[in-house]
Amino acid sequence: MLIDGAEATSAALLDRLNASEGHRTALQVRAGRVRGLDLHFQRLDQASRALFGAPAPLTKVVEAAIRVLGTAPNEATLRIEIFADPAGHQHVLVEAGAASPRDAAPHRLELVRHDRLLPGIEHTALGSPQVIDRLSRRAGFDGAVLVSSSGHVVEIADGTLGLISGRRVVWPDGPALASLGRGLLEPQLAAAGIATVVLPVRAGDLGLFDGAFVVCARGAARVEAIGDVTWPHADHGGGSILERVLAAHEIIPTESLSAG
Numbered sequence: 424m425l426i427d428g429a430e431a432t433s434a435a436l437l438d439r440l441n442a443s444e445g446h447r448t449a450l451q452v453r454a455g456r457v458r459g460l461d462l463h464f465q466r467l468d469q470a471s472r473a474l475f476g477a478p479a480p481l482t483k484v485v486e487a488a489i490r491v492l493g494t495a496p497n498e499a500t501l502r503i504e505i506f507a508d509p510a511g512h513q514h515v516l517v518e519a520g521a522a523s524p525r526d527a528a529p530h531r532l533e534l535v536r537h538d539r540l541l542p543g544i545e546h547t548a549l550g551s552p553q554v555i556d557r558l559s560r561r562a563g564f565d566g567a568v569l570v571s572s573s574g575h576v577v578e579i580a581d582g583t584l585g586l587i588s589g590r591r592v593v594w595p596d597g598p599a600l601a602s603l604g605r606g607l608l609e610p611q612l613a614a615a616g617i618a619t620v621v622l623p624v625r626a627g628d629l630g631l632f633d634g635a636f637v638v639c640a641r642g643a644a645r646v647e648a649i650g651d652v653t654w655p656h657a658d659h660g661g662g663s664i665l666e667r668v669l670a671a672h673e674i675i676p677t678e679s680l681s682a683g
Contacts, residue, residue: 424491424516424517424518425487425490425491425515425516425517426514426515426516427483428483428486428487428490428515431516435514439504439506439514439516442506442508442514443548444474444506444507444548445474445505445546445547445548446467446471446504446505446506446544446546446547447505447547448463448466448467448502448503448603449501449502449503449640450463450500450501450503451500451501451523451640452492452495452499452519453677454497454498455492455497455679456677456678457501457677457678457679457680458607458675458676458677458678459675460678460680462603463503463603464481464484466545466601466603467484469601470505470543470544470545470546471505471513473541473543474507474546475507475511477513479505479513480505483515484505484517485680487515487517488501488517488680490517491517491518492519492680494519495519496519498522499519499520499521499522500519500520500521500522500523501517501518501680502516502517502518502519502520503515503516504516504547506547523640523641524641525641526565526641526642526644527642527643527644527669528565528644529644529645529647530565530644530645530646530648531564531565531646531647531648532564532565532566532567532568532579532637532649533559533562533564533566533567533568533649533650534567534568534626534649534650535555535559535567535570535580536571537552537555537569537570537580538571538572538598539551539552539569539577539598539599539600542598542599542600543598543600545600552581552600553580553581556579556580556581559580566579566580566581566637566639567579567580568580568584568626568650570626571597571598574626575595575596575597575623575624575625576595576597576624576625576626576629577598577599578595578597578599578602579637579639581639581640582602582604582637582638582639582640583602583605583638583639584636584646585635585636585637585668586624586629586634587635587636587664587665587668588633589633589664590617590664591617591620592612592617592618592619592620592664592668593619593620593621593624594620594621595621595622595623595624596621596623596624604638604643605638607675608638608643608668608671608675611671611674612668612671615667615670615671617664617667617668617671626650629649629650629652630652633654634646634654634664634665635654636665636668636669638672642672643668643669643672643673644669645669
């Protein structure tokens, strides 16, 4: 673990623990390569500007990430945090951990009422979606679909929910963390001739859709159930919209961090 490019000391970690404001992102490293570097950097920069009123120190981020990955396995999770000290100076924490396992099996998700605070920022002090995700998995689900207080489907606790309506993909509209998975997938869907649209989706209307899928750090997967709504055999076959969406996700380009 590095903080500001140096091995984290006890004093530096204490400063991190005492920081009341911070934000983060995480990248999956596969065969030494990553997806969506520009989107991750954009997320960090936008969050720093929103929380601290200044751009993110991206040069420090890149330098630390390259150094950390130099001693990490080719398969890893790269976690990046930016936090501020009481004087408002930004600090960069970078660490590598075990890679998240690829998870392409059909998902069963539960519905959970939750309104994100600061929905556009992956805030280090507001970990409720991560807690919800862990509790859902402990209860036997593959994750949770977050439903706002207005009754609208917003996102999944650890990624993005897509819905199939006829020949197009519907992204639920609502106050959610800007989806990196959606940002990476959209160009591939457009190239494949698959239309997408952003619409409000009430939880009670999920049964009107023809299928669903999730996109997260572990990959993309079909959803076979959300709450009481099931799609056990929905949209199967190599030429179906859902199969084409999952295939499009597999060809999202990767890049080397050192080349960025």
